[in-house]
Amino acid sequence: MNIIVCIKQVPDTNEVKIDPDKGTLIREGVPSIINPDDKNALEEALRIKDEYEDVRVIALSMGPAQAELALIEAVAMGADEGILLNDKAFAGSDTWATSTALAEAIKNIGEFDIIFCGQQAIDGDTGQVGPQIAEHLNIPQITYVEGLKLEASKVRAKRRLEDGYFIIEAELPLLITATKALNQPRYPSIRGIYEAFKGDRIKVLTAKDLGIEEYKVGLKGSPTRVSRSFTPELKAGDLVMIEGSPKEQAEGLIVKLREARII
């Protein structure tokens, strides 16, 4: 069984500081981490690997050369190998171009049974890449998964909704996007770290290696345009204390919300 886990290296937003004058993120010196939801995706793959024989887990990422470290960490956690898509041609890719490249890389790997992705990345927050990969590959997808059971050639997944959940069954091969509730990711072991850095566990591929036409990826292949990015101004609202009994307070609140045309 082949499992592919898509991971993204992101800045650790817990460590990001804001430049007080410019209002922009200070990225310098901010450590890079594996996107947290992607760690849940990887953990689920590793759990299947722990449970069943002959499971190969391949971690796949697209990014700058330093993203290799995220793949090494994935190998240190227990993935069998890592593939990094690294090419100037990929620079500036939006979610569409990214999913195009990742889908091509997955076709290049060949056989697979499950693709795991995190539900979304903490930097871009789009949640689009996973579903797009499934569309490119024309396979079923189950997003926002918080529980998963593998049964022969199908899976039973618990898919989170805002006020409940679905239980969904689907045939392999398919794509799953993982939520934090799915599992508790393991740490890389110390032995795993030293072994992951040895030898050639990480393969680096370019657009040419995958046979992707350059116009399909990078800025050229990205229909999304960022027209402006800005920090929203913080508006200090007027503070009104609504007093009285709980009933009076609730009524007062409804009045205020109606006045503001919120309800």
Add this chain to the structure above:
Amino acid sequence: MDFTLSKEQEMVRKVMKEFAEKEVKPIAADIDKRGRFPRENVEKMAKYNMLGIPFPVEYGGAGGDDMAYVIAVEEISKVCATTGVILSAHTSLACWPIFTYGTEEQKQNYLIPLARGEKLGAFALTEPNAGTDAAGIQTVAVLDGNNYILNGSKIFITNGGQADIYIVFAKTDKTKGTRGISAFIVEKDRPGFSIGKIEDKMGIRASSTAELIFRDCIIPKENLLGKEGKGFKIAMSTLDGGRIGIAAQALGIGEGALEETIKFIKERQQFGRPLAKFQGLQWMIADMATNLEAARLLVYRAAFNKMKGLPYNKEAAMAKLFAANTAMDVTTKCVQLHGGYGYTKDYPVERMMRDAKITEIYEGTSQVQQMVIAANVLK
């Protein structure tokens, strides 16, 4: 000269930091309060090969290096000095002498389960009348056929009562002074071996510090570690390495206390502004950060020498002397900067101050470190 860590060591730091924050920190105050040995921390560390970091994979270790081990002790000690010393005593004082002086059979039988973390180790040298004067030990081992018969007692043994395998020092020849001391590997279930008093301590309260009692304890001859009469040399060289571990623990305690204090003084307001805006307090912070950086360089230097096979007796003593002194000084000032809050158990700095004190005492008091340093410098 190159101050950068290897990529492996950097990743070890990242993982240890995350592990310490998520797994160890949440229970640190509680186990201190209850004096409860954190068995779950030992099991979790074992799972991720943290209990055998510098030893080869074929002996159950992680295949890492001394620097990674020191970083691990430092990161763990930032949040919990108790767990730091459990790790340090196990690795430096129990695994290391077997790795260095053990026969292949002893490594197979004892080092592998220790380095895998399936078993916990301890080192038993100190006795009621032999602390700094380690040559004065009175525990005796008499050869009787294929066995040694061990009689005597040990005190203040870190991991005592919790460990499965003990490196025990005893006199095999009373007439020969330090050359009459031998080292033995003793399993916890040997007949005649029992645990006595468990100490109620000021700091590192969740670590187990115990008395060991040997009454006609029979040890097979194969459990002699190194040659007969070489025990003192084994003990001293083991402590040289152990000191780097304790220096790393002291460093971690100091760094942990400073991190907590920086967070506190940025938030705590007096006279209409955060404490961090007062220059007098900034100067205290600057001095503490500088001393900790100096301690860190000494600790890493000693670990570097050990890793490269260079002499490290003096370097380890200097690292421990300075790091322990700095830890005590920094944690005391951190309590001061917290004011009344710092004196309560609502904040971790009072625990860190209690924990720091032991680093000036065990594995050679600061005065012993000064003796070692002076002997090196004056020779």
